[in-house]
Amino acid sequence: MSNAQDELAGTEQPFVHHLIELRDRLVRAAVLLILACVVLSLYPGPAALYDWLAAPLVAHLPAGSKLIATSVISPFMVPLKILLLAAFMLSLPYTLYQLWAFVAPGLYMHERRLVLPLVVSSTALFLMGVAFCYYFVFGRVFAFIQSFAPQSITAAPDIEEYLGFVMTMFLAFGLSFEVPVAVVLLARMGIVSIEKLREFRGYFIVLSFVIAAVVTPPDVVSQLSLAIPMCLLYEIGIWSAVVFIRKTKPPESTEEGAAPPSE
Secondary structure (H helix, E strand, O other): OOOOOOOOOOOOOOHHHHHHHHHHHHHHHHHHHHHHHHHHHHOOOHHHHHHHHHHHHHOOOOOOOOOEOOOOOHHHHHHHHHHHHHHHHHHHHHHHHHHHHHHHHHOOHHHHHHHHHHHHHHHHHHHHHHHHHHHHHHHHHHHHHHOOOOOOOOOOOEHHHHHHHHHHHHHHHHHHOOHHHHHHHHHHOOOOOHHHHHHOHHHHHHHHHHHHHHHOOOOHHHHHHHHHHHHHHHHHHHHHHHHHHHHOOOOHHHHHHOOOOOO
């Protein structure tokens, strides 16, 4: 038996108690989501949210052109979907905090030093990816696409198709910005060594451009806008993995004598 006291001693709780706690935390997250929906529906409102989302495209349409709705219920359903999406993004940090608070009691101290920064950084990186897509990529992609449109064509995109395009791009860029988190997890769990990650650098560059070609529209602007940040974030991930492994290394006493977390 190790001289060091088990960090988790006395923290064991019945399974039913864990289910109740999980339910309570999910309810809290759902309440905040509903509250965010109510607030956003009052100000700025679903229509204003869609106008904001469509602004990068409308700015590059010919003068007088607007988006169209080809379905009878689209003018109602599409802004409602935008409202739910905005509320989810707004409540995402609190939802992830509830997840962290649920699993934290079952972790050792050195594991908490790993998980909490990953939860915070993964949330921040996802939101950064979405913001980068909206504020930097959309304007350049739409300008590039419209530059190829013949004068005989009147551009009038459908609002549902535009929503699907936006959500796909947001998801693609949000997940691509999670590359550092994935690299840190792979290295910290011992699946891949830092040396192997560095050796894989050339293959990852090729993989980034392949992914960008598959998930983005067939234009060079959006593909480069996704592939180049992925390559840079991969390098940041390698550097972060070195720091995380050093900072979250288990203490010698925990490795040798402490019991694993009880389920």
